[in-house]
Structures are given as structure tokens and as C-alpha cells.
Amino acid sequence: MVKMQESNTAIQAMDVSFFYGPNQALFNISLDVAPKRVTALIGPSGCGKSTFLRCLNRMNDIIPKTRLTGKVLINGQDIYDAKENIVDLRKQVGMVFQKSNPFPKSIFDNVAYGPRIHKLHDRKRLAEIVEKSLRRAALWDEVKDRLGENAMGLSGGQQQRLCIARALAVDPQILLMDEPASALDPKSTTHIEDLIGELRQDYTIVIVTHNMQQAARVSDTTAFFYEGRLIELGRTKRIFTKPKEKQTEDYITGRFG
């Protein structure tokens, strides 16, 4: 029974509360994320969805005076356990940010950054990983002839796909995306959404989005957050057609948010 549960959940949040200094941002969140599915976190600004996402790879650790209670299990391991290695965790759980943030380095060096810091220096292997990652991120054909150029010269949409490729290069199982398309034009957004559709076959994806149509288009499961609480969780189709909670309904029908 326990074993089955493990194989059916990639991420298991158990009673997670989170504090910025004296302010509580998350209240007793319990939520299971199925492997190789897309889970969307939606809710109005300040509802805690991004904070929750950042709990999943311990990115909140870098903010001083923050505190988490409860447990987050990834593949059955409590990632907040003192013995847990944060480097291994972040190799397993990649992250794509709201604003594309390529390093001011060449396209190649951006993608190779992760493998290199994890001590891979074999040129042939690096070149393979870079190509594979860029292909997976649907960017290879656009940049294959200019891998040596500075990544800052790419368009916004290309930069974001480069960031996805960079995250994929360390071979994670889980991909966290924090409003990955919110700063992009509609065409680039479509690109990213198509990409998410492809990546779901191999990766567990958790995506925070402001855009409800986007959540409806790309996700299998949707979690609605409001004021630091998980209000409703369910199949995306059901959440958007027959929400059980009044607040969810009000939000998705645009009555607030």
C-alpha cells in the first residue's frame, strides 16, 4: 500500500505552513502531485502559489528569516530533512522563472552551466547534452548555428526556452515553472505551452500561472490557492466546469482576482 502510494506521487506536501518572519504565507497545505502530469497552481496575486512552488526546491531558503513547518516529500524523501542534500534536490527538481534569466554567457555555456557545475567537463558529452536539451526545448533549430553567441541577444521567447533547456540539461525529474509565459507575447506563449505539452511525457511539471486559460489548456490537475490556503484541488476539467467551492467559482468566472 505504502509502495503504491510512493509510485503514484512525485511530490507530496504534508501540512506545509510557511512564514516570512512573523507573517504566515501558507497555511497547512497538503497536496499530492502525480508523476508525469502537469499540475497548475492558480489563484490571485499574493495567494501563496509562488511561495508554495518555491518550497518544492527549497528556493525560499535563500530568503532570510523564513521558516517552514510540515513535510515535503519528493520520491518519498523529506527534502527538509537535515540530512537531505540540497544540491541533489535541485538537480532532481529544475526551475524556470517568471522572467527569463539566461546568464550573460554564450548559448552553449548557458545550457552547459548545470552539467559543468556538477563536474562534467568532457567536451563531447557536454555537446551532446546541450544539443539534446535544446532539442527538447524546441530551440535547437533556431540556434544551432550560433551556439557561441551571447544568450542576451535572443528574443524573449527564445530566452525562456533557453532557460527551459538549461533546466533540462541537469536531467531533472520534476520541472517547476513560475509563470513561465507571463512576460511573453502570445506567439511565444503558444510555443511554451506546446512545449509543456511535449515535456509532460517525461517530466512531472508544476506550473504557477495567472492565466486561467493557460491553466485550462496545459494542465491535468489544478490547485486553487487563496490567501495562503489550498481551497480546491482536482482534475482541471472538473475545476473549470464544476468547481465545488464558491471561492473557486468566483475566481475562475472572473468575479475577483
Add this chain to the structure above:
Amino acid sequence: MRTDNFMRILLVATASISVLIVALIFLFLGKEAMPFAFEPGIGKLFDSGWVPVSFQEERFGIYPLVAGSSLVTVLAMLISIPLSVVGAIYISEVAQPMEREILKPFIEILASIPSVVLGFFGLLVLAPLVKDVFGLNSGLNALTASLLLALMALPTIITISEDALASVPQSFKQASLALGASELQTIFKVTVPAALPGIMAAIMLGIGRVIGETMAVLMVSGNSAIISFFPLDPIRTMTATIAAEMGEVPFGSHHYQALFWIGLILLFVTFLLNAFSRIILKKYGMAQ
């Protein structure tokens, strides 16, 4: 509308004053230096000896002075760059907010100590130390001057490098950490490379400060106009030469004109260094 125009003219005039002054300084230095180019001829500056007062032959070769300035500048930078860049990295990236609150004011105080006072410190503390450590007859030499100059360049390089490091977007660091990089890897593989143009500019300005410094080097460098690249020899810099000799030189003499040439060259070098660092800062969008 009329007040607007009036204010505008007033502000433009005020702002132009500093530009005007710089231009006038260039012009004035040029005017005083120029006659030397015709009589005894500019070639005299490229002599190998600086013997401006002599019963036989006056020599105005600036090589020994350029060599002296170069030697102390290079030595000072060799000492100062590693210290100040690492210091800036610590203050900007590693230090706790409390430590930063303590360190930064001290660095600013170091920047505001008058160079004469630092010269005293050099004479009384550094020179005897260098003398004892190396078993010399006198501690007044290029090394002592360099140590003192390195100290003076520290705050310039630290402050500007630290600004450059602090202006590296947080998003770069987050991206690196999210890929599983450690704090240290993030600092040396992302933050420092991204801030490198600013750090380079900081170093340029530090060099400018060192080349232009007069009082402290005059006090501890030993003041002998010889061509030497050995750190334990006494040397004399371009700035110290002007400061030491300008008071006693006959007005309008060749010696007088030669000193102005030195000033002109110094001004030109610092001007280039400043321009260069501004170009670097501007190119990478770091200019304030």
C-alpha cells in the same frame, strides 16, 4: 516661461564650469609646456637621465620618472587588486548585513584619510618595517611606496567593485542556485563574471588614483631619479618630481617647461584611464 529660460541658462552655465576648468587646465599646461618642444626640442624628454640642475649639462629625460611611476603603480596594483576584489566579493556576497554595516563605513573612512597623514603612517610604520624585514639601510623605496599606494587604492576599487557586484540581477543568482550550484560556485561562475566590466573599471580608477597620488609617494619613495625596476630601490615618480621641484624652479626655464610636460603627460594618462573606465561601464550599462 522667461524664468524657465533664465534658470536653464544659469544651470547650464553652472554645469559647464567644470568642463571649462578641465579644458583650461589642459590649455594652460600646454601653453607652459609648449616652448620646450622648439627649444631645446622634444627629443630631450626622451633622454635616459633626469638631471635638471647641473653645471655641465642639464638633462630632462623623463624615463626614470616614468619608470618610477610605472614600478610603484604595477606593484601597488599587484597588492591591491586581489585584496580589494576579494574584499568586495565578501562585502557584497558573503557578509551578513550587520558585518556590511560595520565594514562599509570603515572603508569610506580609509578613502577620506588625507594622503599626508597616510604618508606619516608610511614613514613611521611601513618604512621601518620594510627596512627591518629586508635588512636595508633605508626603508624609503619603491616597495614601501607601493604598499602605501595599495592601501590608498583599496577603497576606490572595493567601493566600485562592490557596486558592480550588487548590481548583478538577483535572477542570475537564483537561476544558478536552482540548477544545484553552491553559493560559492554561483559567486565565481555567475556573479563575478557578470560584474567583471564594473570590476575592470574599478581597477582602472584605482590605477588612476595611484598614478596621480603625490604626497604619500613623495614622503616614502626615496626620491632618487634612477631607472630601476627593483622594488627595494629608492625611486621617484612623476608626481613627486613636480611637487618637489616646482617650488624652486626658475620661472620659464627649460626645467620649468619640462615639469609642465610631465604634468601634461600625467593628466593625459589619467584622462585616458578615466575615459576607458567610463566606456567600459557605459557599454555594460553600469554607469550611474
